[in-house]
Amino acid sequence: MKYVDEFRDPTMIARAFEEIRTLADPARHYRIMEVCGGHTHAIFRFGLKDLLPPNVELIHGPGCPVCVLPMGRIDDGLELAGDPHVIFTAFGDMMRVPGSQGSPLESKARGADVRIVYSPLDALKIAEANPDRQVVFFAIGFETTAPSTALTLLKARANRVRNFAVFCNHVTIIPAIRAILDSPDMRLDGFIGPGHVSTVIGCRPYEFIVRDYGCPIAVSGFEPLDILQSLVMVLRQLRDGIAKVENQYARVVPWEGNLAALRVLAEVFEVRAHFEWRGMGFISHSALRLRGEFAEWDAERTLPIRGVCVADPKAAQCGEVLKGVLKPHQCKLFGKECTPEQPIGALMVSPEGACAAHFKYRGAPQLVTLG
Numbered sequence: 001m002k003y004v005d006e007f008r009d010p011t012m013i014a015r016a017f018e019e020i021r022t023l024a025d026p027a028r029h030y031r032i033m034e035v036c037g038g039h040t041h042a043i044f045r046f047g048l049k050d051l052l053p054p055n056v057e058l059i060h061g062p063g064c065p066v067c068v069l070p071m072g073r074i075d076d077g078l079e080l081a082g083d084p085h086v087i088f089t090a091f092g093d094m095m096r097v098p099g100s101q102g103s104p105l106e107s108k109a110r111g112a113d114v115r116i117v118y119s120p121l122d123a124l125k126i127a128e129a130n131p132d133r134q135v136v137f138f139a140i141g142f143e144t145t146a147p148s149t150a151l152t153l154l155k156a157r158a159n160r161v162r163n164f165a166v167f168c169n170h171v172t173i174i175p176a177i178r179a180i181l182d183s184p185d186m187r188l189d190g191f192i193g194p195g196h197v198s199t200v201i202g203c204r205p206y207e208f209i210v211r212d213y214g215c216p217i218a219v220s221g222f223e224p225l226d227i228l229q230s231l232v233m234v235l236r237q238l239r240d241g242i243a244k245v246e247n248q249y250a251r252v253v254p255w256e257g258n259l260a261a262l263r264v265l266a267e268v269f270e271v272r273a274h275f276e277w278r279g280m281g282f283i284s285h286s287a288l289r290l291r292g293e294f295a296e297w298d299a300e301r302t303l304p305i306r307g308v309c310v311a312d313p314k315a316a317q318c319g320e321v322l323k324g325v326l327k328p329h330q331c332k333l334f335g336k337e338c339t340p341e342q343p344i345g346a347l348m349v350s351p352e353g354a355c356a357a358h359f360k361y362r363g364a365p366q367l368v369t370l371g
């Protein structure tokens, strides 16, 4: 398959590992963060971590939007879902994410009208088909998914669909990366930059990482060779004592981003002053909200949302894992009280969650056979 087979080619992969071994100075320990949860899963799925030199350490970052959502936002959403007049819609990866009173799926089991949608447009269609009900779309994701929410809101306005509302939980990646870099308990040598979000925002927003922190970054695709080539780029910069933004994923990511998507984001959303991230506290300018022009479709303005703050269970160490301070298996609850069947944190159930990746693939790397 084009763009897949050549990025899983065993000979090329073996060569990339060899290059990494050559570039990595045995006298140094490298800590390189893969920002995106999709990368974390690929790293485990293909067993890449186990074949790297021991002094090249991969740190999992916060790039899983479901994982960074604080419990209070889930509780707020599920309170809406408890109203029999409401049809609550969300993406499938939200369904098992626990709030303090259970997950959307558990709410559904208790009788709430909770429905999985594949796109916010599906939620809008449900609203058009049910004019006597209030349909709420629980919007979540980085800049990757926010344009589809924005386009849906434009359509809701054009079609005058009054019984549709968006509970906006879209977050933005750059302030989270800055918060990690400013964290006193974190030392990083470089980044594997998030590929999905960069298809929208491009590469230029990462320049502050180079300018203000002197860290190299390579925006990366998700196949094994993509990730290894990105590591080569970062290690080469470190060897040469330089720092720049490189785009390994140029077959998908335009340097300036997707201008049409950025335009629609700017038309519908504005940046919030601050937003709570799970385990990371409030981060300034790190999330989106609907502009005033879209107030009548904004669940936070038109529906009873309390804006509750709920502390994580005491023993859960989701915040430390999200910041890369702890590895998932170092959380006291990993694989014991917290499992995919009985999750305590979203990281254990999200398809992009670091704990889910550790749990699913530990000791079972797949697919890459070095020939």
Ligand code: SF4
Pocket (backbone or CB within 6 Å): 315, 316, 317, 318, 319, 321, 328, 331, 332, 333, 334, 335, 338, 343, 344, 345, 346, 347, 348, 355
């Ligand atoms: S094991 Fe569970 S509680 Fe611990 S960090 Fe992962 S998701 Fe959070």
